[in-house]
Amino acid sequence: MDHRTKPAAEGRADTPGAPCPRTGDRTARRPRRPGRARRLRRTLLAALITAAVVVPVSAAARPEIPAPAPAVLAPLTASTLDQAYEANRADAAKAARMAADHGDRTRAAADRALAAPSRRLLLFDGRGTGRAVEVLGDLAHADRVAVLVPGSDTTLETYGRFRAGALALHDRLGPRGAVLAWLGYETPGTVSTTVLTPDRAEEAAPLLRAFLREVRGVVGRSAHLSLLCHSYGTVVCGRAAPGLDVSDIAVLGSPGTGAPSASALGTSARVWAARGSADWVAHVPHTSVGLFGTTVGFGTDPVSPSFGARVFRAGAAGHSDYFAPGSESLANLTRIVLGDTSEVTRA
Structure with a gap:
């Protein structure tokens, strides 16, 4: 029988195991439809949500630690x-x-x-998981300033490892530079539902924007101000980005910023992105879907060509290694903060 007149029941291409109607090759299949790919992504994200809900989190049962309310201070200025x-x-x-x-x-x-x-603390709040903002360097006289925004599981107990990265960067900047370690928001837990949604970022973004306005008032208009964001912190920076008075925004190990492209961030700053070859975040689904009445996922991969960021090399960095002394990623971040952007090694 001519294959063009073969009954549909014998040769439907979308029937599992059916021969291709044109070649008869059972190994030839039509490309997976976009709708099916979307369903697979939704299924994976649903599994992540479920895992986050059912896996016990010891911190959730932790008793509240007493601490004083933050000091009420005068507006931040050099004086x-x-x-x-x-x-x-x-x-x-x-x-x-x-x-x-x-x-x-x-x-x-x-x-x-x-x-x-x-x-040198600009903020301290010992309540809950805690908040702290620390200055490394002479902020009043610096003309190159970097603000570091951390990702999940950064608390007062784990602040030391966040600060270590800030110190490594400050050591490379020299006397003209200052680094601000901004643990100014309640970060989500890595094993939690909050790490999969933008809720904490929505809460943090206005705090970061207000802080950067204060910093600009201290350092003056001529200072080169950079925003360096890691992991879930890139979601915070994505929410805070529109109209920010900064020269550069760099996202590191990002699950997505919540924006489909660098231009959609609404900033005039140069937007940079990097991911180390050993960073597990490469395996996170870079998508954003409505699920269980909320938004899950953060959209386009910032190191993908479609996002449009300036992608730079991060070597073999793992997810927590971007500020490791001697690393290619730290060298490039230093060049960005110093304004030596032509020296940044691009991916």
């Missing part, structure tokens, strides 16, 4: 920096004593470290 540093160190010392009396030695040690005389 009020020392006052802010002193007040926040005092709050950290008080929080350390309260945590120790509460029996939480880990939090007490973290608070005590932040209360050291050498620390």
Whole structure:
């Protein structure tokens, strides 16, 4: 029988195991339809949501740690920096004593470290998972300033590893540079539903925008201000980006910014993106779907050509390695902060 007149029941191409009506080759199939790919992505995201719900999170049952309310300070200017540093160190010392009396030695040690005389804190809040904003360098006289925004599971207890990256960058910038470690929001837990949605980023974005306005008031109009965002922090920066008065925004190990493209971020800043070859975030579905009454996922992969960012090399960096001393990613981030953008090694 001529294949053009073969009954549909014998040769339907969308029937599993059916021969191709043109070649008879059972291994030839039509390309997977976009609708099917979307359903697969939704299924995977649903599985992630389910896992986040059913996997126990020990922090959820953790008793609230007592701490003083943050100090009420004068507006931030170059002349009020020392006052802010002193007040926040005092709050950290008080929080350390309260945590120790509460029996939480880990939090007490973290608070005590932040209360050291050498620390320069623009914000300290020991309540809940905690918030802290620290200055590394001479902010009042710096003309190259980087603000680092962390991702999930960054708390007062884990602040030290976040600060280590900020220190590594500051060491490379030299005396003209300052680094601000901005733990200014409640980060989501890696194993939680919040890490899959933009809710925490929506809450954090206005706080970051207000902070950057204060920083600009301290450093002046001529300072080169860069925003360096990691992991879930890139979602925060994506929400905060429209109209920001910064020269550069770099997203590192990003699950997506929530925007379909760099131009959709609504910023005049140069937008950079990097992902190390050992970063597991490459395997996260870069999509955004409505699921269970919320938005799950963060959209386009920032290192993809369709996003339109300036993609730079990060070497073999894993998800937590972008600020590792001696790394290619740190070298490129240093060039971005210093304004030496022509020297950045592009991917």
